[in-house]
Amino acid sequence: xxxxxxxxxxxxxxxxxxxxVSDGDVRVLRYxxxxxxxxxxxxxxxxxxxxxxxxxxxxxxxxxxxxxxxVSHLEILPELHSLAGAVAILGGLPLLxxxxxxxxxxxxxxxxxxxxxxxxxxxxxxxxxERRADRSSALAxxxxxxxxxxxxxxxxxxxxxxxxxxxxxRALGGVAAKRDFAAAWRxxxxx
Numbered sequence: 001x002x003x004x005x006x007x008x009x010x011x012x013x014x015x016x017x018x019x020x021v022s023d024g025d026v027r028v029l030r031y032x033x034x035x036x037x038x039x040x041x042x043x044x045x046x047x048x049x050x051x052x053x054x055x056x057x058x059x060x061x062x063x064x065x066x067x068x069x070x071v072s073h074l075e076i077l078p079e080l081h082s083l084a085g086a087v088a089i090l091g092g093l094p095l096l097x098x099x100x101x102x103x104x105x106x107x108x109x110x111x112x113x114x115x116x117x118x119x120x121x122x123x124x125x126x127x128x129x130e131r132r133a134d135r136s137s138a139l140a141x142x143x144x145x146x147x148x149x150x151x152x153x154x155x156x157x158x159x160x161x162x163x164x165x166x167x168x169x170r171a172l173g174g175v176a177a178k179r180d181f182a183a184a185w186r187x188x189x190x191x
Contacts, residue, residue, distance in 0.1 A: 025124060025125050026122055026123065026124055027122075027123040028120060028121070028122050028123070029119075029120070029121045029123065029167070029171045029172070030118070030119070030120050030121075030171075031118075031119055031121075031168060031170065031171040032116045032117065032118055032119065033112075033113050033116065033117050033118075033119050033132075033166055033168070034113055034116045035106075035109050035110055035113045035114075035115075035116075036109075037113060037155065037166050037168050038108070038109035038110075038112040038113040038166060039105065039106065039109040040152055040153075040154065040155045040157075040166070041109075041112075041155070041157055041164055041166050042105040042106075042108055042109050043105070043152075044150060044152055044157065045164075046148070048105070048108075052101050055097050055101065056094055056097055056098065058097075059093040059094045059096070059097040060090070060093070060094055062093055063089050063090040063091075063092070063093040063094070064090065066089055066093070067086055067089050067090065112166075114134060117132055117133055117134045118132070118133040119131070119132055119133075121165065121167065121171070126142060126143045126188065127140060127141060127142045127143060128140070128141045128158060128165055129141075130165050139163055139165070141158065141160055141163075141165060143185065143188035143189055143191075144189065144191075145160050146158055146159065146160060146185065146188075146189035147159050147160055147161055147189075148189075149182055149185045149186040149189055150182075151178065151179065151182040154168060154169045154170075155167065155168055155169060155178075156169075156172070156178055156181055156182045156185075158185060167181070
């Protein structure tokens with residue numbers, strides 16, 4: 001049984017407007033997290049950004065090492081001595097690494113969101129409770145356990161050490177609401 005069926009509502013689809021219920025101090029948001037939403041987090045995730053940069057730097061140095069080895073040990077390959085050959089070696093490895101990084105990023109996003117996963121997010125005064133249709137237990141995040149509240153184009157990311165709550169702008173009702181939500185939770189996390 002889906003979360004929507006439990007709540008007695010229709011199945012939401014990725015990109016559709018969400019249902020929002022407010023019950024006193026609790027605001028409940030229902031939305032579907034799609035692969036594009038998860039991919040937005042993968043693009044800004046601090047851990048993967050550092051790894052990606054390091055891998056690109058290493059690939060440049062590996063290209064230099066391959067070029068140096070080729071020039072000094074493989075004199076029978078005149079292509080390595082040309083500018084075009086050097087550019088191909090120096091640019092080829094970083095392009096290969098970048099392609100692998102993009103493939104991995106998309107794989108992590110698919111793992112996080114599948115074909116779209118229904119989310120029910122309870123926004124309490126000092127904590128968030130995320131219930132996902134693909135998980136048996138809820139993720140409860142207190143304001144003080146938030147490591148980072150990041151606002152991206154179209155999303156708010158509420159990250160802890162172990163996980164992240166990805167909240168699309170469409171779930172909040174627009175850019176201004178997204179900005180206000182992010183500012184409020186940034187203040188709560190700091191405070």
